[in-house]
Amino acid sequence: MTAEPAIDGLDPEQAQAVLAPHGPVCILAGAGTGKTRTITHRIARLVHTGAVKPQQVLAVTFTARAAGEMRTRLMGLGTKGVQARTFHSAALRQLRYFWPSHFGGQLPELISSKFRLVGRAAARCKLSTDTAMVRDLAGEVEWSRSCLIDPSDYPAAVARSGRETPVAPETVVKVLETYEKLKQSAEVIDFEDMIMSMAFMIESVPQIAHQVRETYRSFVIDEYQDVNPLQQRLLDAWLGARDTVCVVGDANQTIYTFTGARPDYLLGFANRFPDASVVRLHRDYRSTPQVVTLANRVLDGSSGGLAGARMSLVGQQPTGPEPTITTYDDEPAEAAAVAAKCASLISSGTPAAQIAVLFRINAQSEIYEAALSSAGVPYILRGGEKFFERAEVREAVVFLRAAARTSDSTGRLGRAVRGVLANSGWDPEAAPSGGSARERWESLSALAGLADDLQSADPDIDLAAFVVELEQRAASQHAPTVQGVTLASLHAAKGLEWDAVFLVGLNDGMVPLNRARTNEQVEEERRLLYVGVTRARRILNLSWSLARSPGGRASRKQSRFLDALASSRGPTAKVAPSARRQKIARCKGCGQRLDPREVAAGSCGACLKVGDRTFERLRAWRMTVARSEEIAPYMVFDDETLGAISLMKPTTLSRLLKVKGVGEVKLGKYGSDLLEEIEASKKNLQKTQ
Incomplete structure (x- = not known):
């Protein structure tokens, strides 16, 4: 690869990083500025110009997903053999190799x-x-x-x-x-022992140091702002007296100091290597200018040690909708509104996998899981069951491995994988309507999609190589994309991106957390919000609620970080009027204040149920549907929605759609059956009167 192909399609700053001499390089890469594209092109250029052999490059990332993406991109650039690993997997691989000869016996069990x-x-x-x-x-x-x-x-x-x-x-x-x-x-x-042991062996055993340094002669360290002192010690051991290292990071995304991460390694790189090439990537290719402007404003109030490292991003995408800041009465109202917006996006063509709901702590996920289920929206909880541990995925890998041993493995990879999955009962054109059957279908669809992605990167890849890739991904838990709205904490969202992002629960005391007391801790919380904002490509909604529960005291305040965004001049954020300013709806039966989900029915849940035979009939119908779809009954409709339907007794689909909790997705699945049940209930009541 000559210089021109290596920088084809890159912007001037990216090209500068790719063409920098083989030596110390520091790439300060803002969110969405194409850092993975830049470093993979740099590696490919070094390999193709003969500066280094692919097997002599060790690229270190912080997640298995990032390592897998890097390998795929390098494959697409015609560069195979580069080791792309996390610190832990790289150290473990080396330790397993050297331990028996140095200490004798096998490596102790790693917990x-x-x-x-x-x-x-x-x-x-x-x-x-x-x-x-x-x-x-x-x-x-x-x-x-x-x-x-x-x-x-x-x-x-x-x-x-x-x-x-x-x-x-x-x-x-x-x-x-x-x-x-x-x-x-x-x-x-444990993991710390593993890294420390490998560093110590290189530091204290010359033969091991020589072998490691002969094997790896060029290093790339991604997310360098998140390196801790123990990981830096291992990197120093790998390098020895050499300086052939390229580090990439963004101090504005430093969100792991509580685990020991230190951005000063990134910020002080040029002091350690005075001859280093330092390149700043500031053109954001991920998000619309509106999202980028809001992200910059999040950091406008930054203070403390990292303020001077701030990089103002410049959006490169076409214009998009303005981000919004919305205030809700309470958490259930916020969750229900977000779920409804997710359903609307999906019905208008946005894939569910391109939508995310992000929150500060994992405990906030439960109410959004319930709200999405009630709205009939599929979701994926990051941190839940691991993809490669699902029964259908394990079974599919067995079938694929068997097929790879036969003549059936010839031909284009995508077609071969689909053929194997079809033989196991998967039909790409017949997605189940919901429940566990839909989850199984989505998992197998993700495998087929992965085959297409790998085939695009390497047209000659066969089924046997695909099985090897699956085994490597299973070992590193690098799962393919599964269709479903992503629910994740802000920390878990790092390194990911979506077309539409909902940042929820942005109350002061949650963002920043109450326990963030020092200026440094508060600033890290600000950077965490910045990370959340920069996950959005096009649509960004921020929200918070005045109370935790319906009818609760409206004592909460919005995050102090939102204050500046809401008051800033310019259309960077729209502040929706508080629901507290609206007229309070009360139950027609008992007069008590209504939950937002009961407003459409005009009556509280208790009054809906009293003496209403239609409600009991609908509950029985719901149980039958839930059993047939192997899902929880509330995922069909919750009691409040059934109660509203039983009170209103709609006779047409358009009137049924007006009931809170129905939505277009559930209308299509259950609408006709519901109208039949309501009509049957009316006739039954007439007979008994």
């Missing part, structure tokens, strides 16, 4: 979670072993070890950082010491 051992350590220290306490203590164990803090230095380190600990720092020290003893007695290691 995937500290939870059990930390729980035992807490019990021995006479502390609570409930989930929250053990989780918080495990976080302290990880933070102290990732920051290379000796237990004896832990209290002083906590004082310096202003860190809030679950128990007194001196008590945490006892947990740290007990945890280490329990690991030794059980003869197991």
